[in-house]
Amino acid sequence: MGTIDKTPQEYQKLIKKHQLTDSKVKNFFSAYLIGGLICLLGQVIINVLISTGIPKDNAGSYATISLIFIGGLLTGLGVYDEIAQFAGAGTIVPITGFANAIVSPAIESRQEGYILGLGANIYSIAGPVLTYGMLSAFLIGLFKLLL
Amino acid sequence: MDLYLMSFLVGGLICGLSQLFLDYTNYTPAHLLVTMVVTGAVLTGLGIYDYLIDIAGAGVTVPVMNFGYILTKGVLNEAQKGGFLGLFAGVLEVGSIGVSASIIIGFLMAAIFRPKE
Numbered sequence: 001m002g003t004i005d006k007t008p009q010e011y012q013k014l015i016k017k018h019q020l021t022d023s024k025v026k027n028f029f030s031a032y033l034i035g036g037l038i039c040l041l042g043q044v045i046i047n048v049l050i051s052t053g054i055p056k057d058n059a060g061s062y063a064t065i066s067l068i069f070i071g072g073l074l075t076g077l078g079v080y081d082e083i084a085q086f087a088g089a090g091t092i093v094p095i096t097g098f099a100n101a102i103v104s105p106a107i108e109s110r111q112e113g114y115i116l117g118l119g120a121n122i123y124s125i126a127g128p129v130l131t132y133g134m135l136s137a138f139l140i141g142l143f144k145l146l147l
Numbered sequence: 148m149d150l151y152l153m154s155f156l157v158g159g160l161i162c163g164l165s166q167l168f169l170d171y172t173n174y175t176p177a178h179l180l181v182t183m184v185v186t187g188a189v190l191t192g193l194g195i196y197d198y199l200i201d202i203a204g205a206g207v208t209v210p211v212m213n214f215g216y217i218l219t220k221g222v223l224n225e226a227q228k229g230g231f232l233g234l235f236a237g238v239l240e241v242g243s244i245g246v247s248a249s250i251i252i253g254f255l256m257a258a259i260f261r262p263k264e
Contacts, residue, residue: 024170028163035162035210036155042205043154060208065248067209072252076260089165092176093183093210094158095245101180102249106257118257125177126249129211133184133218134238140192141222141234 027088034087038094042067064095071096075103101125150204157199157206180211187215191223217242 006014042063049059071094074080080100084091091097102122109121123130165179174182190196196216199207207213218238225237239246 024167027166027170031166032159032163035165036159036206039158039206039209040151040155042158042209043151046205047150061244063205064208064245065252068245068248068252072256076256078263081263087162089169089176089179090159090162092179093162093165093212095209095211095213097176098180098211098214099249099253101176102253103256103260106253107260107262110257110262114258118254122250122253122257125180126253128177129180129184129214130246132181133188133214133242136185136188136215137218137222137238138234140188140219141226141237144192144223145226145231145234 030086031088031090031093033090034083035090035093038067038090038096042094067095068099071099072103075100076107098126098129101129153203154206154209157203158209159206161207161210161212183210183212184215184218187212188219189215191216191219214242214245217245 045063045066046056046059049062050056054062071080074083074096080091080096081104084097084100091100102125105124106118106122109117111117112121165183168174168179168182169176187196190199190212196207200216208216218241221237221240221242222234223237225233225240227233229236
């Protein structure tokens with residue numbers, strides 16, 4: 001048997017380090033799985049709509065609306081947050097997560113009133129996303145116009 | 148290659164990498180979403196995003212990065228036609244559906260459901 005050459009503190013550190021790496025690997029794959037499945041669902045919706053004769057561009061738009069609806073509904077039912085605990089970024093990054101980021105603060109703040117509560121907080125995460133999205137789109141357009 | 152497979156693989160990869168971003172930095176999901184949107188806008192400006200959509204379909208149109216794509220796409224379309232004014236007119240041209248659907252559906256859901264205990 002080998003001799004133990006580490007103090008209990010060093011062991012704790014070692015254990016913690018490995019657990020962290022493990023959970024980060026696990027988090028990566030949970031996010032990959034659920035995020036991938038949500039994207040796959042989007043592709044299924046698009047293909048089903050195209051097969052019913054809807055033009056490709058419109059099918060994409062309907063799929064976006066459907067996923068926003070699904071994300072919003074599951075958030076309202078309290079299911080989305082439970083999936084999010086397992087999937088992390090897998091539920092944040094798809095458009096369903098954007099719907100979640102809109103509905104969740106809006107529900108929580110509804111008791112502060114429909115105008116200053118729900119109406120204002122519906123943008124608490126959507127606001128920064130839209131602000132910087134619009135700003136970067138504008139700057140890229142300006143850059144291309146000047147070139 | 149099959150779009151079903153590619154949408155899963157590419158969409159999943161984007162989500163997995165985003166999880167690493169959250170795990171290895173102290174940034175919040177809001178920072179992540181903003182980063183994704185700006186990344187999408189830059190990839191569109193570089194002309195890469197259209198190509199990504201061709202190979203991965205919903206794998207790149209479902210992640211929030213797509214907001215950056217549609218906002219920039221609108222600006223580039225309109226700027227080509229209307230010059231300077233198009234920079235303003237185009238921002239929500241393609242993005243309008245996603246933005247208004249999110250807010251309208253978001254409002255309805257928030258008005259119907261009660262906060263979780």
